[in-house]
């Protein structure tokens with residue numbers, strides 16, 4: 001049985017990751033903005049293995065409170081999954097600067113604070129795995145313009161993950177990055193390529209196969225290496 005912490009577990013890919021880990025008999029700490037509204041999580045089978053904790057990635061104090069509540073519980077896997085798109089105004093001539101700052105907090109800075117807060121929990125299991133859900137839009141190979149806020153905050157998250165992998169190279173924690181595919185969620189929209197089931201099962205397979213020498217690698221949901 002693995003112990004897994006997932007951020008942004010209220011819906012979309014995070015909810016499906018939670019469902020799949022519970023179905024495997026693993027225990028999951030599902031972190032959400034508002035536990036009282038987490039009705040989909042409370043309807044999942046395997047409730048005995050599920051803990052729901054408040055963690056609002058836009059309110060950094062909640063990360064420290066969650067760490068206190070969870071204590072020194074060892075974690076095998078931590079998935080920095082929560083993310084936002086940054087809203088509709090993301091063009092060069094019309095970019096919402098306030099939304100850019102808020103999105104940087106959620107997509108880039110909060111995942112670093114989560115990683116830092118729970119590092120000792122990952123170390124405590126002896127072979128912790130930290131997966132950061134970034135995007136193909138963060139890669140220098142992504143050919144399309146626009147989406148300034150989303151692309152830059154995810155590119156910065158990718159850099160954060162790379163720095164964590166380098167700075168923690170002597171610790172028993174493997175840090176990796178994931179493009180989950182274009183997935184049919186509220187963010188991906190109804191015409192996306194993959195179901196949440198396909199994306200989440202691919203992400204879980206990649207995490208299960210990670211070894212220390214994979215630290216710093218950027219993966220696609222199907223296990224291929226994503227170009228930076």
Ligand SMILES: NC(=O)c1ccc[n+]([C@@H]2O[C@H](COP(=O)([O-])OP(=O)(O)OC[C@H]3O[C@@H](n4cnc5c(N)ncnc54)[C@H](OP(=O)(O)O)[C@@H]3O)[C@@H](O)[C@H]2O)c1
Nearest residue numbers: 008010011012013056057058082083182183185186187188
């Ligand atoms: N879907 C795609 O095609 C795609 C492609 C590439 C990368 N991704 C990345 O994959 C991850 C999951 O995306 P998704 O498609 O599942 O998106 P989604 O359906 O929009 O779900 C986003 C999740 O993040 C949570 N969240 C947003 N802001 C938060 C905050 N301040 N604090 C805590 N949780 C917060 C949401 O919680 P609430 O329900 O409370 O809002 C929700 O659970 C994201 O990092 C996204 O950027 C998705």
